[in-house]
Amino acid sequence: xxYTVNLKVLYGIRFFSxxxxxxxxxxxxxxxxxxxxxxVIYAEIVYALTVVLLEVPSGVLSDRWGRKxxxxxSAILICCxxxxxxxxxxxxxxxVAVFLAGLARSASSGSENALLYxxxxxxxxxxxxxxxxxxxxxxxxxxxMLAALCxxxxxxxxxxxxxxxxxxxxxxxxxxxxxxxxxxxxxxDDQPVPxxxxxxxxxxxxxxxxxxxxxxFRQNPGVSLVICSGMVTGTAMVYIYEFWQLYVDRLGMPLAxxxxxxxxxxxxxxxxxLLAHALIARFSPQTLIITVLAVQxxxxxxxxxxxxYTGLAAMLLTCLFAGIMEPLASGYLHxxxxxxxxxxxxxxxxxxxxxxxxxxxxxxxxxxxxxxVFGGYGxxxxxxxxxxxxxxxxxxxxxx
Numbered sequence: 547x548x549y550t551v552n553l554k555v556l557y558g559i560r561f562f563s564x565x566x567x568x569x570x571x572x573x574x575x576x577x578x579x580x581x582x583x584x585x586v587i588y589a590e591i592v593y594a595l596t597v598v599l600l601e602v603p604s605g606v607l608s609d610r611w612g613r614k615x616x617x618x619x620s621a622i623l624i625c626c627x628x629x630x631x632x633x634x635x636x637x638x639x640x641x642v643a644v645f646l647a648g649l650a651r652s653a654s655s656g657s658e659n660a661l662l663y664x665x666x667x668x669x670x671x672x673x674x675x676x677x678x679x680x681x682x683x684x685x686x687x688x689x690x691m692l693a694a695l696c697x698x699x700x701x702x703x704x705x706x707x708x709x710x711x712x713x714x715x716x717x718x719x720x721x722x723x724x725x726x727x728x729x730x731x732x733x734x735d736d737q738p739v740p741x742x743x744x745x746x747x748x749x750x751x752x753x754x755x756x757x758x759x760x761x762x763f764r765q766n767p768g769v770s771l772v773i774c775s776g777m778v779t780g781t782a783m784v785y786i787y788e789f790w791q792l793y794v795d796r797l798g799m800p801l802a803x804x805x806x807x808x809x810x811x812x813x814x815x816x817x818x819x820l821l822a823h824a825l826i827a828r829f830s831p832q833t834l835i836i837t838v839l840a841v842q843x844x845x846x847x848x849x850x851x852x853x854x855y856t857g858l859a860a861m862l863l864t865c866l867f868a869g870i871m872e873p874l875a876s877g878y879l880h881x882x883x884x885x886x887x888x889x890x891x892x893x894x895x896x897x898x899x900x901x902x903x904x905x906x907x908x909x910x911x912x913x914x915x916x917x918x919v920f921g922g923y924g925x926x927x928x929x930x931x932x933x934x935x936x937x938x939x940x941x942x943x944x945x946x
Contacts, residue, residue: 552665553678555726556658559617560682562720564689567697568628568713570805575631575706576640585637589644596648597655598900605656605893606755613661613889614729616653621721623650628714632707656892663880663888664730676877677823683872684819687812694808730885755890762883762891768944769882771937775835776875777899778933781906782842782926783868786811786861792919797855811865818869826874832941834874839934841867846927850920861923 568575576586608616623646630643662679666672697709763770794807818825825834841864848860875895883891906929913921 550665550669552661552727552730555723556662556682557685558723559621559720560685561689562716562723563624564686565693565716566690566713567693567700567709568631570694570697570808571701571706571709574701575710578706579634579640581637581640585640588637589640592641593644593648594900594904596645597651598897598904600649600652601655601897601900602756602890602893604652605890606752608653608657608660608889608893609755609887610752612729613657613664614724614727616657616889617661617727618721618724620650620653620657621717621724623647623653625714625717625721628710628717632710632714655896656889659876659880659892660885660889661727661730664885665728667885668730672881674823675880676826676873679876680819680822680869680873683869684816687816687819691809691812694812695805698805755887759887759891759894762887763894766882768941769879771940771944772831772835772875772878773895773898775839775933775937776871776895777902778930779838779842779868779871780899781903782846782864782930784903785906785910785922785926786865789914789919789922790861793849793861793923794858796853796919797858810862814862814865815869818867818871819873820869822870822873825870826877831874831878834870835941836934836938838867838871839930839937843927843931843934846923846930850924850927853920 573586581589604616627643627646627650630639630646634640634643659679662682663672663675666675666678700708700712763773790807790811791804794804799807845860845864849857851857852860876892879891879895880888906926909925909929910922913925917924
């Protein structure tokens with residue numbers, strides 16, 4: 547069976563899934579519908595708990611039932627989320643919506659990368675995984691930039707609700723494209739098998755997916771170290787996405803430039819994402835990871851100490867290098883695991899990043915209270931610097 551259709555469809559899914567202008571005015575829209583700041587925080591807690599609790603189980607279900615089924619379920623849930631938000635007026639409406647968003651995020655986590663890798667594997671192109679994943683990420687960035695630039699303009703002219711109708715339309719388009727995916731038939735040794743033969747086989751117990759995945763990470767410390775480096779660098783980027791507005795507000799930047807700066811943050815990650823496969827072919831994983839960590843540690847340090855536009859420039863420099871990491875870390879993992887548990891192991895990677903993000907949030911929040919957002923970014927610098935030292939010491943012996 548020809549699985550090349552999956553590559554084209556995945557590009558479309560990524561584009562429409564990120565074309566969500568509602569995110570640009572989300573907090574304003576929620577406030578307009580009666581949500582207070584504490585209510586928003588409670589809703590975010592519902593989302594975080596849902597994702598953390600279901601991240602790995604959803605990966606197991608993806609390996610057992612099929613990646614396409616989980617991706618379709620995720621797309622349906624996202625459509626339901628935006629439909630509810632269009633008519634939400636009470637806290638429980640928003641709580642249900644973010645719960646569905648958490649379910650959707652968990653359902654798609656691991657499934658997309660697993661389907662992409664297995665589709666390439668069936669075509670004899672597994673070596674191009676990093677290249678394809680980098681291009682998929684580029685679709686995310688381009689689409690999110692369009693949403694960021696257009697969302698605020700549309701909201702200012704036509705009201706906040708229009709962005710949610712557009713977002714629902716994008717979610718429906720992504721759902722229709724998801725239905726076009728072809729499920730690759732897989733088994734543990736990565737050899738293609740007929741779907742009938744696979745379904746006739748004995749199902750692997752749920753618990754075994756977990757124990758086998760944990761055993762793999764214990765027996766392959768090099769993979770674990772690379773994955774952990776992706777968690778740390780990914781967490782650092784999360785705190786750029788979430789708090790850059792506060793940083794530039796402290797610098798006195800006019801609000802009119804916020805949309806352009808948001809787009810710049812995504813635009814700067816495009817080169818690293820698109821060129822990751824070429825860099826991986828030329829440089830060792832250790833060299834690339836050390837470079838990214840060093841840039842992040844230096845950039846955050848400068849941004850914390852020099853509280854001016856040069857500090858902002860240093861922070862933006864970290865974005866330029868950050869795009870390399872996801873294709874590198876994901877590729878390093880997927881090239882070394884079998885297809886039978888691919889989605890489960892990818893979900894472990896995603897879960898780990900969320901846990902690191904939560905733990906880092908404690909330090910970021912504490913220092914931000916004492917020293918404003920600049921102290922929070924100082925904590926990010928220390929986190930990246932400490933991990934960099936540990937990575938240099940450990941990677942010489944265990945990364946191949």
